Amino acid sequence: MDYLVDHLAILMFVALAGMLFSGFPVAMVIGGISLLFGLIGAAFGVFAPTEFFNFLPRMWGGAAENLVLIAAPLFIFMGVLLEKSGVAADLLRCLQLLLRRVPGGLALGVALMGTIMAATTGIIGASIVMLCMLSLPVMLQQGYDKGLATGVIAASGTLGILIPPSIMLVIMGDLMQISTGKLFLGAMLPGLMLAGLYLVYIVTVCWFKPKLAPPMPADDMSISTGRLVMMLVKGFVPPTVLIGLVLGSIFFGWATPTEAAAVGALGATVLALAYGRLSWRLVNESVRSSTLTIGMVFLVILAATCFSYVFRSLGGDDVIHDFLNASGLGPWGLLSLLMFAVFLLGFFFDWLEIILIVLPIFAPVVTTLDFSAHVADKQEVLYWFAVLVAVNLQSSFLTPPFGFALFFIKGTAPPAVRMGHIYKGIVPFVGLQVVGILLVMAFPEIVLWLPRLLLDK
Amino acid sequence: MAANLDLAEAGTPPLAPPAPRDGAGALRLAERLDRFVTGAGMAGGWMIVLLVIVVCIDVVTRKFITFHSTFLQELEWHIHTVVFALSFGFAYVRGAHVRIDVIRDRLSRPSRARLELAGIILLLVPFAVLILWVGITFAHQALVQNEGSTSAQGIPHRWIIKSLIPIGMVLLLTAAVATALRAWCYLRGQADAPEAFEQEPVSLETPGAA
Amino acid sequence: ADPTVRWKMAGMFGSSFKPIGGHIVAMTKKAEQASGGSLKIRFYEPGALVPVPGIFDAVSQGSIEAGYAGIGFFTNKEPGIALYNAAPFTPDLAEFMAWIYYGGGQEVLDEVLKPHKIKAIFCGVLAPEAGGWFRKEVNALSDLKGLKMRIGGLGANVLEKVGVSTQALGGADVFPALERGVIDAAEYSNPGVDESLGFDQAAKYYYFPGWHNPTSPEWLMVNTDAYAKLTAGQKAALDMACGDTVARSIAEGEVVSMQALQRLRAKGVQVRRWKPEVVNELRRMWYAEAERLSGENANFKKIWTSMSNFRKAYAAQHELQRLE
Ligand code: NA
Ligand code: NA
Numbered sequence: 001m002d003y004l005v006d007h008l009a010i011l012m013f014v015a016l017a018g019m020l021f022s023g024f025p026v027a028m029v030i031g032g033i034s035l036l037f038g039l040i041g042a043a044f045g046v047f048a049p050t051e052f053f054n055f056l057p058r059m060w061g062g063a064a065e066n067l068v069l070i071a072a073p074l075f076i077f078m079g080v081l082l083e084k085s086g087v088a089a090d091l092l093r094c095l096q097l098l099l100r101r102v103p104g105g106l107a108l109g110v111a112l113m114g115t116i117m118a119a120t121t122g123i124i125g126a127s128i129v130m131l132c133m134l135s136l137p138v139m140l141q142q143g144y145d146k147g148l149a150t151g152v153i154a155a156s157g158t159l160g161i162l163i164p165p166s167i168m169l170v171i172m173g174d175l176m177q178i179s180t181g182k183l184f185l186g187a188m189l190p191g192l193m194l195a196g197l198y199l200v201y202i203v204t205v206c207w208f209k210p211k212l213a214p215p216m217p218a219d220d221m222s223i224s225t226g227r228l229v230m231m232l233v234k235g236f237v238p239p240t241v242l243i244g245l246v247l248g249s250i251f252f253g254w255a256t257p258t259e260a261a262a263v264g265a266l267g268a269t270v271l272a273l274a275y276g277r278l279s280w281r282l283v284n285e286s287v288r289s290s291t292l293t294i295g296m297v298f299l300v301i302l303a304a305t306c307f308s309y310v311f312r313s314l315g316g317d318d319v320i321h322d323f324l325n326a327s328g329l330g331p332w333g334l335l336s337l338l339m340f341a342v343f344l345l346g347f348f349f350d351w352l353e354i355i356l357i358v359l360p361i362f363a364p365v366v367t368t369l370d371f372s373a374h375v376a377d378k379q380e381v382l383y384w385f386a387v388l389v390a391v392n393l394q395s396s397f398l399t400p401p402f403g404f405a406l407f408f409i410k411g412t413a414p415p416a417v418r419m420g421h422i423y424k425g426i427v428p429f430v431g432l433q434v435v436g437i438l439l440v441m442a443f444p445e446i447v448l449w450l451p452r453l454l455l456d457k
Numbered sequence: 458m459a460a461n462l463d464l465a466e467a468g469t470p471p472l473a474p475p476a477p478r479d480g481a482g483a484l485r486l487a488e489r490l491d492r493f494v495t496g497a498g499m500a501g502g503w504m505i506v507l508l509v510i511v512v513c514i515d516v517v518t519r520k521f522i523t524f525h526s527t528f529l530q531e532l533e534w535h536i537h538t539v540v541f542a543l544s545f546g547f548a549y550v551r552g553a554h555v556r557i558d559v560i561r562d563r564l565s566r567p568s569r570a571r572l573e574l575a576g577i578i579l580l581l582v583p584f585a586v587l588i589l590w591v592g593i594t595f596a597h598q599a600l601v602q603n604e605g606s607t608s609a610q611g612i613p614h615r616w617i618i619k620s621l622i623p624i625g626m627v628l629l630l631t632a633a634v635a636t637a638l639r640a641w642c643y644l645r646g647q648a649d650a651p652e653a654f655e656q657e658p659v660s661l662e663t664p665g666a667a
Numbered sequence: 668a669d670p671t672v673r674w675k676m677a678g679m680f681g682s683s684f685k686p687i688g689g690h691i692v693a694m695t696k697k698a699e700q701a702s703g704g705s706l707k708i709r710f711y712e713p714g715a716l717v718p719v720p721g722i723f724d725a726v727s728q729g730s731i732e733a734g735y736a737g738i739g740f741f742t743n744k745e746p747g748i749a750l751y752n753a754a755p756f757t758p759d760l761a762e763f764m765a766w767i768y769y770g771g772g773q774e775v776l777d778e779v780l781k782p783h784k785i786k787a788i789f790c791g792v793l794a795p796e797a798g799g800w801f802r803k804e805v806n807a808l809s810d811l812k813g814l815k816m817r818i819g820g821l822g823a824n825v826l827e828k829v830g831v832s833t834q835a836l837g838g839a840d841v842f843p844a845l846e847r848g849v850i851d852a853a854e855y856s857n858p859g860v861d862e863s864l865g866f867d868q869a870a871k872y873y874y875f876p877g878w879h880n881p882t883s884p885e886w887l888m889v890n891t892d893a894y895a896k897l898t899a900g901q902k903a904a905l906d907m908a909c910g911d912t913v914a915r916s917i918a919e920g921e922v923v924s925m926q927a928l929q930r931l932r933a934k935g936v937q938v939r940r941w942k943p944e945v946v947n948e949l950r951r952m953w954y955a956e957a958e959r960l961s962g963e964n965a966n967f968k969k970i971w972t973s974m975s976n977f978r979k980a981y982a983a984q985h986e987l988q989r990l991e
Contacts, residue, residue, distance in 0.1 A: 054717050056595040259515065602745075
């Protein structure tokens with residue numbers, strides 16, 4: 001019986017995994033399990049019923065009084081407007097035309113758009129939703145494999161957490177007491193490298209299995225040069241203006257990344273107006289769609305804060321800690337184990353939770369490890385480690401059952417796309433993430449070269 | 458080009474309100490509750506437009522004139538909180554809450570309805586009632602402490618905005634009652650399956666393309 | 668032996684937050700050892716249990732037994748407690764400790780926090796704060812006018828009067844905002860923390876002293892019901908652990924600031940002192956603001972009066988002991 005009580009946190013995971021497959025909304029399953037295990041804990045005297053009161057301040061700080069998350073509704077709204085006004089479709093059509101001779105051209109376009117959007121924000125949910133709305137219907141209509149289509153959206157949509165500006169890197173820098181500016185520079189190349197890996201993978205797999213990504217119908221391919229140029233102008237100018245607006249407002253210091261979301265939303269409205277597509281109906285429809293998505297996303301966020309509280313209160317942290325202590329490994333063994341642990345935690349937790357659990361436990365461990373043959377400067381080891389964790393945490397968005405990217409896609413995709421398609425589609429991209437982590441582990445210069453170049457030591 | 462797909466309910470044509478057969482009273486009540494949470498959700502949703510305007514005013518005024526932007530920044534998260542809190546119930550009646558449907562897809566429609574009723578009773582209602590209860594305590598505490606902003610330039614009377622979480626839970630419970638009534642009537646053969654959990658999968662593939 | 672007591676303690680500072688983080692964790696261990704293992708306080712990282720702004724309510728409700736924080740953070744719950752942690756022109760540490768331990772400061776605090784069911788124990792000190800990072804030089808009060816500056820607490824009230832547009836940005840937003848010029852200036856913390864956040868990459872001028880928050884006493888907040896359940900031995904263990912933490916955190920804070928400033932200077936940061944007339948003018952405005960706040964809130968007035976009376980009485984002693 002005592003054994004059972006000590007491992008209630010583990011049981012909680014098992015129960016969650018099982019209950020999620022009931023098909024009842026994820027948010028309510030997470031919330032219900034949190035309540036249930038709080039009560040079980042209370043029955044065994046390891047959870048005080050007054051602790052339920054801690055749910056509210058957690059929800060409040062996590063979702064409401066949070067200047068970072070206000071970007072979520074703004075980016076979602078911007079995405080819906082772009083989609084409904086047809087501006088985004090024009091851009092995608094252009095990328096499609098430009099890449100039409102390349103295998104998997106449409107998927108390549110998505111990966112490129114994801115990378116560009118990553119440079120405007122670090123808000124994953126918004127990027128995914130936007131990419132999903134812009135490109136998924138088009139890809140499905142053209143007969144793309146549902147797995148490939150959702151996989152490329154999930155992977156490129158999560159690049160924003162790695163490619164600066166990134167809220168995650170800011171918080172990591174704060175927690176580890178290292179320079180955010182330097183961390184931004186350090187994460188730049190690994191982020192672009194991952195984008196490159198996606199592109200290479202798409203071209204390769206589509207070359208060998210053309211059925212996964214059927215090319216455009218022939219009548220669409222034959223287009224006069226004059227019309228093509230016109231289309232390019234019409235397709236590329238609006239989004240370029242918009243990206244310029246979002247990126248520009250950040251880099252010229254007019255707005256924080258969060259505020260840039262509103263600038264982008266206003267820009268999208270102006271573009272819709274300029275193209276004569278703005279109407280009361282369009283705005284009302286955009287408001288409606290955005291609200292439904294926001295309801296879904298934020299109820300999951302609220303419920304997840306309850307779940308992680310009960311997990312922690314039942315001693316889940318200790319289980320992780322004991323597991324690490326029992327290993328007795330050398331520097332490389334321990335680093336690998338830490339990376340594996342982060343990866344494993346990523347299946348269940350979102351990045352903020354993991355950072356809160358993992359960094360305070362792991363960072364001091366890493367400072368004591370001797371990597372002098374690999375990374376000479378002791379301070380640089382911390383930056384290397386931080387970026388490794390960041391790449392790893394990007395994967396956590398992709399891994400089931402708690403892969404937020406997967407939820408966002410499922411919430412946005414047409415019903416014809418089932419969770420099974422999304423799970424299948426994500427596998428090769430998670431594989432690419434692992435390759436990325438291994439490359440950064442083997443070649444720390446990928447992280448350290450740019451900061452060394454740009455910041456005098 | 459499927460350009461006019463909805464975001465959270467992509468590809469699903471809105472189902473007509475179930476035609477009342479028997480049990481018309483229960484269905485009429487469900488309809489009224491549905492309209493209530495939909496109205497609240499859309500009212501909150503339109504605040505997104507206000508949010509865009511407020512943030513842009515903050516950005517522009519800060520650039521060109523000296524302005525007390527602490528107030529605007531607090532207004533921003535206040536609006537944001539209104540938007541999401543009012544949307545929970547709306548999202549539920551429209552079937553927008555994400556589900557892992559791998560197994561559920563293989564069940565018969567009546568089984569899904571029974572499963573939904575069980576979920577409402579065992580998971581949704583207990584959780585929402587718990588959050589309602591601790592949420593009221595949370596807002597009440599802010600009221601008795603006369604809690605304001607941490608900044609002298611901020612927005613006072615925090616209890617008002619803190620009440621939005623319990624209000625959101627009331628809307629979610631209302632949506633749950635509407636859905637439960639409809640599921641019950643559906644199981645008794647008195648209505649169509651509710652939109653909250655029963656959407657017709659629509660194939661997007663154009664003929665011959667897949 | 669005393670019955671075993673297990674507390675959850677929510678931190679406002681992380682265990683790796685130098686120089687105070689290590690002292691907080693050490694404090695819990697000392698309390699446990701001194702109580703013969705019967706008082707087990709478990710430290711939780713910031714946000715792990717409740718977000719930092721929620722610590723006050725959680726301790727007050729007893730949903731967690733304890734919190735470790737700068738209580739000045741919770742002025743929206745009880746305005747006067749700012750004077751115990753993060754107020755402009757506070758006494759230096761010797762004077763502050765004299766007021767707390769022997770001048771009635773603790774008694775007034777107990778009285779004010781009693782309705783909130785919180786007992787606050789003086790339990791550590793953060794290194795003195797700097798006056799802030801500025802992208803341009805500040806030679807006169809007029810140079811501050813029109814600046815957009817991140818500054819928290821009551822210092823913001825004073826600067827608003829000077830014509831500064833104060834910004835209440837959260838911790839993580841400050842660096843990028845300053846780096847990109849969204850804001851012109853920012854005060855964040857002491858030199859050690861500021862250095863590790865890389866502020867030297869965002870602004871060139873670093874001003875001293877931190878008039879807005881010259882001393883930063885930190886507090887162990889305990890739910891009064893939980894505190895009442897302790898035995899006399901456990902209470903003594905807590906007092907000893909906190910007293911030791913106060914002494915050691917003061918000492919380490921000075922060393923960490925000293926070393927950080929040496930490194931920052933070597934990197935070319937322009938370390939400046941405020942012109943005396945700027946400080947004097949800010950002090951005058953702070954006293955006016957404190958009078959205004961006293962008029963608004965009875966508890967603020969009670970604390971302000973206690974502190975001011977003590978300072979008046981102490982001034983003569985302070986003057987006599989001063990070496991030229
Ligand atoms: Na980014
Ligand atoms: Na995951």
